[in-house]
Amino acid sequence: MIKMKKIVLFGALSLGVAYSMSALASEHGHAAKAEPWTLAKWDQTAANLPGGNAAKGEALHKNNFCMACHGAEGVAPSRNAPSLAGNTVEYTYKTLKDYQSTLRNEGNGKSAVMITAAQTLSDQDIADLAAYYASQVIPAKPTPMTVDPAIELLVRKGDFNRMITPCASCHGAHGEGKDITPALAGQTPEYFVRTMHAYKNGHRTNDINEGMSQFTHDLTDAEIEALAEYYASLSKQ
Amino acid sequence: MSQITRRDLIKLFGAGAAASTGLLGASKQAYAKSSAHIVIVGGGIGGAAFAKYMRLANADVKITMIEPNPQYTFCPGSNEILSGHETLENLTVNYNTLKSRFNIDVVQDIATEINYEGHQISTIRSGQISYDKLVVSPGPDFDYQFVDGYDAELAEGDFPHAWKAGPQTLKLKQQIDSMRQGGTMVISAPSNPYRCPPAPYERASFIANMLKQSNPTAKLLILDSKTSYVFQNHFEHYWKQHHNFGQENARIEWVSAKKGGTVIKLDAAEKIVTTVGGEKIKADVINIIPEEKAGRFAIANGLALGKNWVPYEPKTFASKVHPDVYVIGDTVDAPMPKTGYVASNQAKVVAAAINDLLAGKEPGTPFITNNCVAMAGEDYGMTITATFRYTGETKGKGFLTQVRTSKISENPSVNRIRAEVAKNWQRTFRKDMFS
Amino acid sequence: MKQTVIATLLATAFAVAAPSAIAAEGGKKKLTQEQIDKVVQSQPMPTGKMLADNCSACHGTLGAEFNEAMPPLAGMKKENFIKLMKAFRANAFPTIVMHDVAYVFTDTEIEAMADYFAAQKAEEWTRPDFKGEGK
Missing domain, CATH: 3.50.50.60 (FAD/NAD(P)-binding domain)
Incomplete structure (x- = not known):
């Protein structure tokens, strides 16, 4: 029996306002309940996004310890952290807001550093960082990989039987991302896998209306790993 | 095959082969020399780190740990229990992984006396345990x-x-x-x-x-x-x-x-x-x-040579009393702070040294760090890094120390992130010994 | 069924801003670089494993722990490790503690650690099993 899925109209998303700062976690424990987004609320937030200054974002990247994990120019040096370079302004902005509110927490104190780091940023700081990362590019991989046709199919066509929409329909034909949907091209594969499992296992719940997690439930571990390798090998075009 | 004994196996294949079959498990019987028996007194941070890293270095030796308690509670993090930010349960670990995965024979008992000449250690319940190498990591004792x-x-x-x-x-x-x-x-x-x-x-x-x-x-x-x-x-x-x-x-x-x-x-x-x-x-x-001194076991067995802390050979942490006995952790008279971090790294030095000696090699140059964190509150962390380089000098305590402490920052995000890093460290640190 | 990968996001060596060099504990006089070099050169270099084992209290046994604040080092590309450690050593950008950790290492020590970690399995959490009952 195929579960009914909520289809989120990514293309219709725009961006906008004001996620209330009052929802910020208390200083300790990050236990505060964060209010989930509605599409309307995000639209409002996105429509009122502060203009970002990439130069200021670059300084923040360096001086607020982002660089220590996410690497020079936002290209992650280890298997642990995602690369931030080349991501969309909206995705970076929402992600940092979600850490700030603890909506994104991965459970069990595992995002405590990111939550803490985000809680010290103003909306303008976040917009500056978002502008900086959007202006950076992940270097292309030297060797293109041969893609398993089944994975190619999943990316381009999805799987109707499992109600999985094509990855490319939201993340772009080259994994370049769009608006709130993150860029995946060149992303750290281990991070990609962890993220997919986090969605699948309900540890990551900051996607609006389960816009991402609904597609992960029926993906196999092997498919997730193959997708991770596929996207890691892509370059944004 | 059911009648086969260890002795038979050793006769058949030699001791090394018998041991490596894994059939013998955690037998307390004496091992033949070719698969040395290494005994550790104390299952705290030093003892547990030694057991695990000795095993990582050498799959064949027999390793026995003598520890009175069935579980261990970490001190790092325990001040937070007082303010309600941490629980005793979360800081308490058992020896199951060391036993099951790292093949350490954990004997729940109290070690009493070392027979240096006979290479044996007395326990309250388990009688005499023979050793080829003995590692002593009893922690400190309180001096009231x-x-x-x-x-x-x-x-x-x-x-x-x-x-x-x-x-x-x-x-x-x-x-x-x-x-x-x-x-x-x-x-x-x-x-x-x-x-x-x-x-x-x-x-x-x-x-x-x-x-x-x-x-x-x-x-x-x-x-x-x-x-x-x-x-x-x-x-x-x-x-x-x-x-x-x-x-x-x-x-x-x-x-x-x-x-x-x-x-x-x-x-x-x-x-x-x-x-x-x-x-x-x-x-x-x-x-x-209270004030502290070397653990009672170390002092009772003359390892402290009449002093409060145990003198040692800096290259291998061998006791000055007997070359087959090694002393690590808070009990040793090292020019290093008495921290779990240091104890765990001393344990790694000893594991490497014993492994070299068993292979007939000269132990390598030791290297020890103490990269520690402390907190003033959930919103304020601080760090210290210390590196101890072996000097090779027989005078003094054998290590050169370089220390740095974090500077005071007026940026609250720095202080808070330091505190989060401190908590991250506590989690990883526990796993480095017990998982 | 493969092990589920834990969703620890983001990570890495945060390290300290701006250290103050103190020679030895107890505030003894500051060591000169010549004194330090003399000691370093007087002994054979510690092995890459000996140096790297000092990393495991934060980065996990064999460098294989995933932790939000500390990245796994196991399986890290040699050139990435060297580049990053040298940047930490030079205090090229603020870190929580890594500059204070890295400043003591020589080039050859950094390379030896890089070789050691590059040779470790790039697993999330290496769990050797010496009783052969592994999962």
């Missing part, structure tokens, strides 16, 4: 003689020192929680050296932070047997911000040994401590952190 009227019995009763995380920690927490409004708590900090140098101040800080919420007119007095301490600038900076430190209405006060802060007497019935300056202070909660 410096505070007249204080002793181990009182520590187990109404005056917990809580300097080993466990029931005393919970007792102390309960005393602080039930202190009358506006009451006074005294912490007596010991002189150097002792386990975890910043911990008395970290403890004071967490307690003061909690009192600020629950008992805002209470006072916390640190009476110190030292004239300064590590991270003093950080703690005072934090206390000025949060507890009016240095002012008339300070929640937290520190009395240096220079100002007569050393506590010399406890009147348990009246709850009064007397300092070396003759001042008598009545308090609602009294937490005397």
Whole structure:
């Protein structure tokens, strides 16, 4: 029996306002309940996004310890952290807001550093960082990989039987991302896998209306790993 | 095949082959020389790290750990129990992984006596255990003689020192929680050296932070047997911000040994401590952190050579008493702070040295670091890094030390991220020994 | 069924801003670089494993722990490790503690650690099993 899925109209998303700062976690424990987004609320937030200054974002990247994990120019040096370079302004902005509110927490104190780091940023700081990362590019991989046709199919066509929409329909034909949907091209594969499992296992719940997690439930571990390798090998075009 | 014995197997294949079949499991019988039997006294951070890293270095040796307790409670993080940010359960680990995955024979028993000539160790219940190499990691022992009227019995009763995380920690927490409004708590900090140098101040800080919420007119007095301490600038900076430190209405006060802060007497019935300056202070909660010396087992077996701490050969941490006995952790007289971090790295040095010696090789150059964290509160961390390089000199203690401490930052995100890193470290550190 | 990968996001060596060099504990006089070099050169270099084992209290046994604040080092590309450690050593950008950790290492020590970690399995959590009952 195929579960009914909520289809989120990514293309219709725009961006906008004001996620209330009052929802910020208390200083300790990050236990505060964060209010989930509605599409309307995000639209409002996105429509009122502060203009970002990439130069200021670059300084923040360096001086607020982002660089220590996410690497020079936002290209992650280890298997642990995602690369931030080349991501969309909206995705970076929402992600940092979600850490700030603890909506994104991965459970069990595992995002405590990111939550803490985000809680010290103003909306303008976040917009500056978002502008900086959007202006950076992940270097292309030297060797293109041969893609398993089944994975190619999943990316381009999805799987109707499992109600999985094509990855490319939201993340772009080259994994370049769009608006709130993150860029995946060149992303750290281990991070990609962890993220997919986090969605699948309900540890990551900051996607609006389960816009991402609904597609992960029926993906196999092997498919997730193959997708991770596929996207890691892509370059944004 | 069911009749086959170890002896038969050894006859058939030689001892190494027999051992590596894995059929023999954790037998306590003597091993043949070719698969040496390494015995560890003490299953704390030093002992557990040694057992695991010895096994990682060598799949064939037989490793036995003698430890009286079925589980171990980490001290790092235990000050946070007092303020309700941590639980004893979360800091408590067992030996299951060491036993099941790393093939360590964990004998729940008390080691008593070393027969150096016969290479045997006596235990209370398990009789004699033979060893080829012996590693001694008993932790420190408390030396109550410096505070007249204080002793181990009182520590187990109404005056917990809580300097080993466990029931005393919970007792102390309960005393602080039930202190009358506006009451006074005294912490007596010991002189150097002792386990975890910043911990008395970290403890004071967490307690003061909690009192600020629950008992805002209470006072916390640190009476110190030292004239300064590590991270003093950080703690005072934090206390000025949060507890009016240095002012008339300070929640937290520190009395240096220079100002007569050393506590010399406890009147348990009246709850009064007397300092070396003759001042008598009545308090609602009294937490005397005792002076320390090498663990009783080490001293009873002559390893300390009549001193308080155990002398050692810096290259391998071999005892000066017998070359097949190694001493690690708080009990050793090393020019290093007595921290779990250092104990774990000394353990790795010894594991590498023993493995080299078993292979007939000269042990390599040791290298030890102590990259530690402390917190003044959930929102304030600080770091220290120390590197100990082996000098090869026979004079002195054999290591050159380079130390750096984090600077005070006015950026709150720096302080908070440091605290989060401290908590991350605690999690990883526990796993490095016990998972 | 493969092990589920834990969703620890983001990570890495945060390290300290601006250290103050103290020579030895107890505030003894500051060591000169010549004194330090003399000691370093007087002994054979510690092995890459000996140096790297000092990393495991934060980065996990064999460098294989995933932790939000500390990245796994196991399986890290040699050139990435060297580049990053040298940047830490040079204090090229603020870190929580890594500059204070890295400043003591020589080039050859950094390379030896890089070789050691590059040779470790790039697993999330290496769990060797010496009783052969592994899962």
